[in-house]
Amino acid sequence: MYRSLVINPGSTSTEIAVFADEKRKWHQVLEHSRGELDEFEFVSDQLDWRRELMEAELSEAGYESDDFDFIAARGGLLDSIPGGTYLIDAEMVDDLRSGKNGEHASNLAGIIAYQLAEEAGIKAYTVDPVAVDEFLPEARLSGLSELPRRCQSHALNLKGTARRCADDLDLELAEASLIGAHLGGGISIAPLPGGRIVDVNNANQGGPFSPERAGTVPALDLVEYIFQEEPDKSAIKSSLVGRGGLTAYLGTADGRRVEERIEQGEEEARLVYEAMIYQIAREIGRMSAVLAGDIDGIFITGGLAHSSYVTGKIEERIGYLGPVHVYPGSEELKNLVRGGLRVKRGEERARDYASSRLDGVRE
Ligand SMILES: Nc1ncnc2c1ncn2[C@@H]1O[C@H](COP(=O)(O)OP(=O)(O)OP(=O)(O)O)[C@@H](O)[C@H]1O
Numbered sequence: 004m005y006r007s008l009v010i011n012p013g014s015t016s017t018e019i020a021v022f023a024d025e026k027r028k029w030h031q032v033l034e035h036s037r038g039e040l041d042e043f044e045f046v047s048d049q050l051d052w053r054r055e056l057m058e059a060e061l062s063e064a065g066y067e068s069d070d071f072d073f074i075a076a077r078g079g080l081l082d083s084i085p086g087g088t089y090l091i092d093a094e095m096v097d098d099l100r101s102g103k104n105g106e107h108a109s110n111l112a113g114i115i116a117y118q119l120a121e122e123a124g125i126k127a128y129t130v131d132p133v134a135v136d137e138f139l140p141e142a143r144l145s146g147l148s149e150l151p152r153r154c155q156s157h158a159l160n161l162k163g164t165a166r167r168c169a170d171d172l173d174l175e176l177a178e179a180s181l182i183g184a185h186l187g188g189g190i191s192i193a194p195l196p197g198g199r200i201v202d203v204n205n206a207n208q209g210g211p212f213s214p215e216r217a218g219t220v221p222a223l224d225l226v227e228y229i230f231q232e233e234p235d236k237s238a239i240k241s242s243l244v245g246r247g248g249l250t251a252y253l254g255t256a257d258g259r260r261v262e263e264r265i266e267q268g269e270e271e272a273r274l275v276y277e278a279m280i281y282q283i284a285r286e287i288g289r290m291s292a293v294l295a296g297d298i299d300g301i302f303i304t305g306g307l308a309h310s311s312y313v314t315g316k317i318e319e320r321i322g323y324l325g326p327v328h329v330y331p332g333s334e335e336l337k338n339l340v341r342g343g344l345r346v347k348r349g350e351e352r353a354r355d356y357a358s359s360r361l362d363g364v365r366e
């Protein structure tokens with residue numbers, strides 16, 4: 004039996020859990036108020052504060068860091084790497100600390116995990132971070148050589164759910180040809196032949212609009228808008244990622260609230276929600292071409308997959324492509340633990356970050 008500590012920091016909370024093999028023994032979500040977070044100029048400045056809060060909570064629950072066989076932490080904004088379970092080492096921590104690929108609360112996870120693991124003499128791992136890049140060579144071209152497409156996605160949930168779906172279809176993951184749709188605050192839709200993310204809309208830069216992101220917008224019109232209106236850079240970025248999609252049209256990112264408004268007869272809410280569903284179905288259809296129609300199944304996951312309104316209407320449009328499987332929510336903690344356990348049990352080798360970087364491939 005392996006005991007593990009799992010760390011998953013989000014922008015306004017830090018989630019920690021203790022597992023015995025795949026079984027969750029203890030779980031805590033530490034909520035951070037706006038006022039507390041405003042004390043820090045940069046997310047990276049929150050490191051010691053979040054670590055101390057976490058340690059206090061663990062110790063109150065009777066745990067010490069040397070109670071664990073390994074630590075699994077949410078991957079931050081790393082350089083592009085293939086999917087898998089990665090040993091968190093000093094080189095990865097340097098990249099997370101420098102924020103070279105952007106600031107994100109999940110950058111703190113790897114740093115804290117590394118520090119705790121060093122002190123306890125155990126290993127820390129991260130699994131399928133956002134930066135997982137398994138693009139086909141032709142998927143990298145955008146049409147402008149200065150702006151290659153970047154493979155970024157909800158890889159942890161897509162890959163974890165692909166394993167579940169392959170299992171449910173009685174297939175080995177390596178043989179399965181699936182399309183996965185993660186429908187959360189952001190939306191990632193990927194063809195997954197053999198479990199690899201060989202293409203994906205980048206949830207921050209394209210594809211369907213989502214509860215809080217704009218998805219693909221007309222590029223020339225965006226250029227005109229920026230030159231005419233001269234918006235502040237961070238304002239335009241946050242209207243594309245954070246205040247786009249359902250939020251931009253309806254003032255809420257909550258699918259449940261939108262469905263209530265539809266039930267109350269609000270036509271605008273119905274139009275916007277159905278437009279999002281239409282764009283999701285269209286993206287699944289586009290990805291079917293990547294697999295040349297060789298599809299064992301399509302899975303829908305993430306928070307919006309709790310809604311039968313959403314999943315039913317998607318299935319009406321794309322059901323002809325193959326069987327549709329629905330896995331509501333995201334099993335981020337379990338997927339992190341499972342990655343660590345695969346290494347501990349000798350089913351997978353922990354990858355080395357430095358030698359796995361794909362920088363050479365991208366140039
Ligand atoms: N029963 C439901 N019906 C409709 N929408 C729902 C339901 N449950 C959750 N949602 C919606 O799912 C979305 C959140 O999904 P999820 O929790 O997977 O996203 P997240 O983790 O916040 O963001 P991301 O997945 O981009 O990291 C929200 O829009 C939420 O309103």
Ligand SMILES: CCCC(=O)O
Pocket residue numbers: 133155156157189205206207
């Ligand atoms: C590509 C974006 C992934 C995320 O929002 O977690």
